Amino acid sequence: MKLKVVYIMFVLLFVLAACSAQSETDEQADNGQEVQQDNSVDEEQAGDEASKVDEDQASETDDEVKEGAELELPEEPLYKINPTNYSIQPIGEADPKVVLLTIDDAPDKRALDMAKTLKRLDAPAIFFVNGHFIETDEKRAILKEIYEMGFVIGNHTKTHANLKSLTEEEQREEILSVSNTVEAVTGERPKFFRAPFGVNTDFSRSLAEQEGMQLMNWSYGYDFVKEYMTKEKIADIIVNTELLSNGSNLLMHDREWTADALEEIVNGLREKGYEFVDPKSIQGYAD
Known part of the structure; x- marks a missing residue:
């Protein structure tokens, strides 16, 4: 009878330990997923910002080209x-x-x-x-x-x-x-x-x-x-x-x-x- 009680207690302890480990693993997985999602947002934001910079630079370049073209001809003949x-x-x-x-x-x-x-x-x-x-x-x-x-x-x-x-x-x-x-x-x-x-x-x-x-x-x-x-x-x-x-x-x-x-x-x-x-x-x- 005593052996049976000991056996049951051992099984219960094993089950509790396994559940605790799984819970910790799930929590780490959740944290990792959140970090990954956060990185994804950062990349999207960085991409948008880089795209905006490229567009701004392209716009400035276009303006410079247009300005240069306008300077090709004098307003009046010389x-x-x-x-x-x-x-x-x-x-x-x-x-x-x-x-x-x-x-x-x-x-x-x-x-x-x-x-x-x-x-x-x-x-x-x-x-x-x-x-x-x-x-x-x-x-x-x-x-x-x-x-x-x-x-x-x-x-x-x-x-x-x-x-x-x-x-x-x-x-x-x-x-x-x-x-x-x-x-x-x-x-x-x-x-x-x-x-x-x-x-x-x-x-x-x-x-x-x-x-x-x-x-x-x-x-x-x-x-x-x-x-x-x-x-x-x-x-x-x-x-x-x-x-x-x-x-x-x-x-x-x-x-x-x-x-x-x-x-x-x-x-x-x-x-x-x-x-x-x-x-x-x-x-x-x-x-």
């Missing part, structure tokens, strides 16, 4: 083209000691290199393109990249033919086909027209006016002359010629020697006190 000699004349209080950089026959071989050099040196320019150089996807991508770097794209006809040797319909095709392609690639039609060899006709003048393009020739250029087809010679003559003066409209081309000399040309002109006209500040560009 310069105009002299129709008699195609030099660049200041309007009002604009700095008179400037030159305009222009690059013809792009994008042939080195136009993108030239654009990158000018961009690095903060020197604006007009790239006058020929239609036969923008017929492939590769060349159109180069044209778009030059445009997106902030450079102005000008019209230099399709095949670089002398316009006086063409019929009016042929001239129309030479000019409009380039403007149409440039617009298709960049979203903007050219605002400047330079005829091959500087030779315009009554028809090309009239068509350029209808298209809202300013006629453009040049003050001087040398890189198409055999004597100056080296980096050293072309850099020296462009900077040191007696023809250099306030408002000079400088003609260069997409050529190896000119591309190699471009940084020296820009630095040399600046050392002489000249700065570079932004083509977007020329009268007629924003019309």
